Amino acid sequence: MAGFGDNKIEEVRARADIVEIIGAHVRLKRAGRNFTGLCPFHNEKTPSFSVNAERGFFHCFGCGVGGTVFDFVMRVEALTFGEALQSLARRYNIALPERRDGASGGAPAGERDALVQANQIAAEFFQHVLWNTHDGTLARDYLVKRGISMETAKAFLIGFAPARPANLAAVLDKRGLIEAAVKLGLVKREPGRPPYDMFRARVMFPIRDAQGRVIAFGGRVLDQRLPKYINSSESPLYSKARAVYGVCEGRQAIARADRAIVVEGYIDAIALWQAGFKETVASLGTALTVEQLRLLTRYTRNVVACFDGDAAGRKASLRALEIFLAAGLLGRGAFIPAGYDPDTMVRERGAQAFGELIDGAELLADYFLREQATAAGASMSARAAAAGRVAEILRMVANPFEFDLLARKAAGMLGVGEEILRREARKPGQTQSGNRAGRAPVPIAATAAARADGVAQAGVGLIAIALGYPALRAAIYAQAAPAEIEDRVIGALLEEVCLSDEAQASLEIPVMLALSDEQRGRLSALMVGPLAADADGARKLVADFSAALARGRRRREVESLRRAAATAGLSGDDAAAAAQAVIALRRQVHGG
Numbered sequence: 001m002a003g004f005g006d007n008k009i010e011e012v013r014a015r016a017d018i019v020e021i022i023g024a025h026v027r028l029k030r031a032g033r034n035f036t037g038l039c040p041f042h043n044e045k046t047p048s049f050s051v052n053a054e055r056g057f058f059h060c061f062g063c064g065v066g067g068t069v070f071d072f073v074m075r076v077e078a079l080t081f082g083e084a085l086q087s088l089a090r091r092y093n094i095a096l097p098e099r100r101d102g103a104s105g106g107a108p109a110g111e112r113d114a115l116v117q118a119n120q121i122a123a124e125f126f127q128h129v130l131w132n133t134h135d136g137t138l139a140r141d142y143l144v145k146r147g148i149s150m151e152t153a154k155a156f157l158i159g160f161a162p163a164r165p166a167n168l169a170a171v172l173d174k175r176g177l178i179e180a181a182v183k184l185g186l187v188k189r190e191p192g193r194p195p196y197d198m199f200r201a202r203v204m205f206p207i208r209d210a211q212g213r214v215i216a217f218g219g220r221v222l223d224q225r226l227p228k229y230i231n232s233s234e235s236p237l238y239s240k241a242r243a244v245y246g247v248c249e250g251r252q253a254i255a256r257a258d259r260a261i262v263v264e265g266y267i268d269a270i271a272l273w274q275a276g277f278k279e280t281v282a283s284l285g286t287a288l289t290v291e292q293l294r295l296l297t298r299y300t301r302n303v304v305a306c307f308d309g310d311a312a313g314r315k316a317s318l319r320a321l322e323i324f325l326a327a328g329l330l331g332r333g334a335f336i337p338a339g340y341d342p343d344t345m346v347r348e349r350g351a352q353a354f355g356e357l358i359d360g361a362e363l364l365a366d367y368f369l370r371e372q373a374t375a376a377g378a379s380m381s382a383r384a385a386a387a388g389r390v391a392e393i394l395r396m397v398a399n400p401f402e403f404d405l406l407a408r409k410a411a412g413m414l415g416v417g418e419e420i421l422r423r424e425a426r427k428p429g430q431t432q433s434g435n436r437a438g439r440a441p442v443p444i445a446a447t448a449a450a451r452a453d454g455v456a457q458a459g460v461g462l463i464a465i466a467l468g469y470p471a472l473r474a475a476i477y478a479q480a481a482p483a484e485i486e487d488r489v490i491g492a493l494l495e496e497v498c499l500s501d502e503a504q505a506s507l508e509i510p511v512m513l514a515l516s517d518e519q520r521g522r523l524s525a526l527m528v529g530p531l532a533a534d535a536d537g538a539r540k541l542v543a544d545f546s547a548a549l550a551r552g553r554r555r556r557e558v559e560s561l562r563r564a565a566a567t568a569g570l571s572g573d574d575a576a577a578a579a580q581a582v583i584a585l586r587r588q589v590h591g592g
């Protein structure tokens with residue numbers, strides 16, 4: 001496959017011991033051919049996380065996440081594929097050739113190191129100015145005024161950027177890091193003048209990733225100047241939509257408390273942390289993103305977002321519900337009383353009052369349902385409209401138990417039939433919203449869904465067998481007709497694997513990278529599970545999977561003919577009969 005001819009990937013894969021790598025994060029116990037443990041990607045009390053060392057795959061039967069050692073490292077350390085490859089190569093002392101630009105999905109290693117180093121030096125520089133220089137006096141006064149202790153400020157690496165324009169630029173230039181600094185937005189370079197600092201006379205808040213690397217800065221003025229805050233520009237290290245402030249400082253507390261509190265700003269996060277809510281992080285944007293929530297789900301699934309108690313805050317919480325659902329979470333909302341923000345509330349009303357507010361945080365879905373019930377009132381049409389909005393939201397709930405719970409609640413609150421609501425929610429939406437999370441669509445026990453599931457399973461299953469049994473590839477190609485598989489990604493991958501004479505090892509990684517999260521989960525489930533132990537078993541599976549694909553194809557044909565017949569004026573059974581007749585005819589013509 002183009003772009004992956006590099007057998008270094010295979011070498012790293014072969015050398016990396018998946019049990020050792022995963023074992024550093026998960027306590028693994030041998031159970032038969034596999035190792036099992038508690039999944040690091042979702043909260044659980046009984047292990048549903050399996051590692052198959054022989055095949056080099058892991059899979060969690062609880063949350064559906066799975067893949068190779070690369071997928072694990074990417075997920076657990078929030079790296080791109082290229083970064084995960086480099087990290088594993090370094091660990092096993094495998095020299096990688098310099099990658100072509102962009103091939104590693106990010107900056108080349110040398111450049112990335114320079115960026116990390118420049119940010120690190122900048123953070124140290126700002127701290128030095130804050131604590132050890134006369135320039136820092138005003139900023140130290142500011143921290144005192146905001147009630148931020150020295151200990152807290154040091155934990156968050158808070159610093160101060162002096163007012164003079166080329167302080168940091170000079171420091172970084174001396175270290176040969178000026179290019180990196182420009183790329184990070186720490187330093188600006190314009191023709192006809194020496195490089196100068198972007199952050200001047202600002203209290204500096206370093207933003208760190210979960211591993212503790214400084215990836216960006218936020219800088220706040222000390223007076224009333226505008227803008228109040230400026231932030232580092234997007235860079236290979238920093239994406240605003242993905243970064244969560246305080247995740248490095250708070251991640252252990254989040255995992256321990258099995259809860260994350262999300263606020264908006266630096267000062268709110270720091271104040272709550274200082275008041276004992278060490279599980280607090282900040283979104284640093286106007287709205288929480290799916291990626292930010294995904295990052296938090298590594299440590300907990302119980303996320304409480306703080307909103308203003310006013311009408312705007314209530315409205316924001318309803319928008320947040322969709323983001324939470326898209327991230328596969330239900331989410332809770334805590335409404336800060338009017339006139340306060342989290343910082344002033346915890347300082348003026350105390351940690352206990354704030355703790356009670358958080359403990360009492362309501363499920364966002366409950367709040368949404370209550371709003372809809374109120375809107376529905378007594379009128380029939382208003383109730384129907386509300387039920388429509390509820391169905392739209394239900395459609396986004398990925399977890400079947402949560403779906404069930406919410407459907408029941410919603411029916412009760414709106415006074416509509418539960419079955420009607422469920423049926424509405426099962427209809428494919430106008431938008432792709434139900435699948436925005438990249439997860440399985442709502443897995444309800446509808447037969448249509450089950451069938452579609454069978455077809456999806458068959459496509460991925462055939463890829464798994466084609467990978468593992470090169471001798472069967474020709475037979476799979478003939479039986480499964482990859483070109484006719486409805487999911488074009490699966491069809492194209494299956495075709496590519498079937499027509500390749502490369503070994504499993506060199507095909508597996510490109511295939512994994514091309515699959516969606518859901519498909520990757522299906523594949524890893526097969527790989528750690530009892531996928532055909534021998535060629536005979538594999539041949540039988542090929543027949544089963546191919547038959548499932550053929551049934552799916554036929555159903556699609558009948559459906560489209562039925563629709564054509566219906567628009568042509570035939571209805572119901574007549575249309576179905578006509579469709580069957582056409583298919584029978586075609587089969588005679590084509591001999592199958």
Ligand SMILES: [Zn+2]
Nearest residue numbers: 039042060063
């Ligand atoms: Zn899991």
